[in-house]
Amino acid sequence: MKTFFSLMAAVVLMTSCLSNDETYRAGISIEKPTSAVNYYYANNTSDSLIFWSYGNWDITDLDGCDNSWLTVPTLNGKGYTDYALRLTFAQNTTGQNRMAGIQINDTSHPGEARHSLAFIQYATRGDGSLGSAADVKSITGSDGSSIDLSYDANHRPTAVKIQKAGQTLAQLQIAYDDRAMQMTVTDNNETFTVSCENDFQPMKLTNASDTIGYFLRYDKSTGMPVSANYLFNFQHLGQKANTCVTYRFGYNGCSLAPDSLHNADSLYYYKNDKRTLQLGLTYAGIDNRCQTVDANQLLLGVEECDPYLLLSLFRYARNSEVISKARHEDVDIAVEPALNGDKSIRTLTVKRGSDTVVYTFNY
Numbered sequence: 002m003k004t005f006f007s008l009m010a011a012v013v014l015m016t017s018c019l020s021n022d023e024t025y026r027a028g029i030s031i032e033k034p035t036s037a038v039n040y041y042y043a044n045n046t047s048d049s050l051i052f053w054s055y056g057n058w059d060i061t062d063l064d065g066c067d068n069s070w071l072t073v074p075t076l077n078g079k080g081y082t083d084y085a086l087r088l089t090f091a092q093n094t095t096g097q098n099r100m101a102g103i104q105i106n107d108t109s110h111p112g113e114a115r116h117s118l119a120f121i122q123y124a125t126r127g128d129g130s131l132g133s134a135a136d137v138k139s140i141t142g143s144d145g146s147s148i149d150l151s152y153d154a155n156h157r158p159t160a161v162k163i164q165k166a167g168q169t170l171a172q173l174q175i176a177y178d179d180r181a182m183q184m185t186v187t188d189n190n191e192t193f194t195v196s197c198e199n200d201f202q203p204m205k206l207t208n209a210s211d212t213i214g215y216f217l218r219y220d221k222s223t224g225m226p227v228s229a230n231y232l233f234n235f236q237h238l239g240q241k242a243n244t245c246v247t248y249r250f251g252y253n254g255c256s257l258a259p260d261s262l263h264n265a266d267s268l269y270y271y272k273n274d275k276r277t278l279q280l281g282l283t284y285a286g287i288d289n290r291c292q293t294v295d296a297n298q299l300l301l302g303v304e305e306c307d308p309y310l311l312l313s314l315f316r317y318a319r320n321s322e323v324i325s326k327a328r329h330e331d332v333d334i335a336v337e338p339a340l341n342g343d344k345s346i347r348t349l350t351v352k353r354g355s356d357t358v359v360y361t362f363n364y
Contacts, residue, residue: 027055028054028107029114031105032052033048033049033050038118038121039120040122040259042123042125043094043122043124044093045127045199047087049086050073050084050086051086052084052116053081053082053084055109057108060077060104060105060106061106063104063117065102066100067101068101068103070101071089073086073088074087090120092132093123093124094132096131096133098260099122100120100122101119101120102118103117104117104118125260126200127199128158128200129290129321130293134293135291135292136152136292137292137293137364138150139363140294141360141363142165142361143358143359144303145165146165146303146360147165148161148311149162157177157201158293158314159175160172161173163308163311172308173186174187175312182197182198183197184197191210191211191241193206193207193208193213195207200316202314211239212239213236214235214236214315215317216233216234216235216245217229217233229257230254231249231255232247233248233317234248235315243273243274244271246307247268247269247271249265249267249269250263250265251266257317261321262322263317263320264284264321265282265320266281266282267280267281268282278301279329280300280328280329281328282327283324285325287322288322288323289323290319291343291345291346292345292364294311294313294362295311296346296349297324298311299349300334301334301353302358323338335351337349337350345364348360
């Protein structure tokens with residue numbers, strides 16, 4: 002990715018002589034975005050550009066940038082006027098991050114005032130899936146299980162229903178308010194509303210009785226919090242449930258930045274503060290970001306499938322590769338995925354001891 006050291010975050014203001022007794026002021030004030038370099042996810046499709054210029058102005062492309070995915074609705078205007086423009090982005094399906102850049106120029110006084118902005122779009126969506134990942138509409142299991150899912154135009158999940166033998170095991174509905182930057186999750190009769198950034202990913206969902214989300218682990222000897230790059234908990238706490246999954250990333254830790262690859266080396270499961278299961282994990286190098294759902298959540302069957310994690314509403318809990326083996330003191334689990342041409346999962350065969358379940362993914 003190219004870097005532009007000339008990008009200026011500050012307002013440029015200049016005073017110059019027009020004649021012996023006349024002066025002018027040249028300057029451009031940017032209200033939004035607030036940074037010279039701005040970051041977006043692969044499924045972000047718009048942002049606001051709000052600014053004011055002393056002189057007439059125009060907008061030009063920054064050299065070396067690919068602006069084919071960025072649309073600026075107005076490319077010139079008058080001075081001493083507030084402008085609020087809606088920038089639009091194409092969704093990033095390239096599999097690589099990319100950058101666009103523009104420069105706002107005071108054309109009344111060429112060369113005296115300008116302001117540059119860069120827009121970087123990640124290869125991955127807010128949920129950690131690639132921008133090209135296929136939407137999984139349903140999953141059917143050979144054990145009589147079924148999962149139905151739906152998404153909006155930006156590939157954000159709007160509903161999931163997990164069933165087996167006619168019984169509903171879990172059901173969520175999700176709504177998004179892009180103007181208020183909020184999401185609302187309805188879990189059966191419970192509702193959670195939370196403010197989000199442009200990834201529409203909560204850190205915690207909380208209502209009067211329950212909390213769902215990330216929790217730090219603490220070092221037993223020092224009492225200090227452990228960085229989530231090494232270890233973190235995903236928990237359901239409250240009247241509905243008291244469960245926890247601990248993700249451990251090994252002694253070297255990992256990056257949890259957007260587009261990073263991270264795989265936990267082990268998972269620890271707890272219920273009512275008691276450990277119920279410990280799994281050591283092996284991966285076969287198959288990308289788990291090529292379909293919208295986190296396929297690893299089927300490891301223990303739909304009965305133990307967490308709908309929040311299946312939808313990747315908490316993307317740090319989505320291991321980047323498909324688990325191939327899980328070692329347990331009682332039984333080993335083997336996973337064999339078969340892929341479509343776009344590398345999304347077609348079938349996932351999960352062998353737990355003498356039991357085998359084949360999950361078929363439908364798009």
